[in-house]
Amino acid sequence: MATVTDTPIRIGVMGCAVIARTVSRAIDLAPNATIAAVASRSLEKAKTFATANGYQQSVKIHGSYESILEDPDVDALYIPLPASLHVEWAIRAAESGKHILLEKPVAMNVSEFDKIVAACEKNGVQIMDGTMWAHHPRTAKLKEFLFDSDRFGQLKNINSCFSLAVDEDFLKNNIRVKPNLDGLGALGDLGWYAIRAALFANNFELPKIVAASPGTVLNESGVILSCGASLSWEDGRTASIYCSFLANVGMEITAVGTNGTLCVQDFVIPFEETRATFTTCLKSGFNDPWVSRPTEHSVKTEIPQEACMVREFARLVGEIKNKGAKPDGFWPNISRKTQLVVDAIKESVDKNCQQISLSGR
Known part of the structure; x- marks a missing residue:
């Protein structure tokens, strides 16, 4: 459980994407964080975003990304910019001594992310990606079951999916379908979560072989x-x-x-903010597979998962800022592994579903 620091960690919001609305609320709800500033490439857009999201009058408004990097009253930055801009602005943030909460996918490829991590390590700043479900207390309960040798046993297979039906305007105009913005498309935006789930269940051990399935759909x-x-x-x-x-x-x-067997129906975004469920089924038999009926488990949380994420990020930053602790390498490590699998699937798609080996990567 994260502890609350005496002085809240001052977070700047670097970019006014739609997801920044959710994270702005999360920063407000986290007991150890506060919104200190917001930046856009347009001062007017930053002002409009601040007003629309109920920011306090004390929040600084910046009309450029460069300006928020220089703000001495900002400890950390939440960066929801398009993935193609991450390598530039995350490195500049690290070089400015700002801790980084970085939206996913963390980069366009693992080579870019390695440069970001190197800058963070050089400057002693924490980096964490914005995979919210990883911080829900339900996730800890899933881990308990998955690694219980008696109840679950040895993992054999995991299936994970994340799909959302979008409209025609999205397919024409959203940054997630533009190769120069979020060019990894559905793979980077939604597949990231499904890949993270598969790695999570395998204790973040990388697979040996990755292969795209036939039937990938590309836009023009x-x-x-x-x-x-x-x-x-x-x-x-x-x-x-x-x-x-x-x-x-x-x-x-x-x-x-x-x-x-473990089943989760809403692993990315729980049906309810303060309660999430999963089901387990134990030791069924061949002749009577439902001799043990599935059991539903419920996990409560006082704050939504995105606020749990901010709370943990702020706790780590507070440990560094106030106690001289070193950044926690677990978070960039699992980000890198997720990005590696994203890259391998993309490579397999480009090579007509060829098997891609991750040995040595």
Whole structure:
């Protein structure tokens, strides 16, 4: 459980994307963080965003990204810019001594992310990606079950998907379908979560082989709108992921072990802010598979998962700022592994579903 620092961590919002509205509220709800500033490339846009999101009068308004980097009253930056801009602005943020909460995908490829991490390490700043579900208390309960050798046993397979049906305007104009902005498309935006779930269930051990599934849908600019992939590990564990802008809502995880089965219906965005559920089924038999009926488990949280994320990020920053602690390397490590799998799936798509080895990467 994160502890509250005496002085809230001062976070600047660097960019006025739609997701920044959600994270702005999360910063307000986190007990150890406060919004100190907001920046856009237009002063007017920054002012409008601040007003629309109920920012306090004390919040500084910056009309450029350069300006917020120089603000001495900002400890950390939340960066929801398009992925193609991350490598430039995250590095500049690190060089300015700002801790970084970076939206996903963290970069256009792992080479770019390695440069970001190197800058963070050189300047002693924390970096964490914006995968909110990782911080929900339900996720800790999922981990308990998945790594319980008696109840779950050895993982054999995990399926994870994240799909959202978008409209025609989105398909024509959204940054997620533009190769020069968020050019990884549905893979980077939605597939990131499904990949993270597969890695999470495998204790973040990278798969040996990754292969895109046939049927990837690209737009006329070559951006992925829908795709699937298979992942396999040395000992026979497998995973399948699916992501799409062209299918109805799906946010499921199904993990099957030698002794148990885990199902989550809403792993990315829980149905309710303060309560989330999952089901488990234990030790069924061949002749009577439902001898053990699925059991529903409920996990409560006082604040939504995005505020849990901000709270943990602010706790880590506070430890560095107030106690001289070192940045926690766990978060950039799992970001890098997620990006590696994103890159491998993209490479496989580009090579007509060829198997891609992750050995040594």
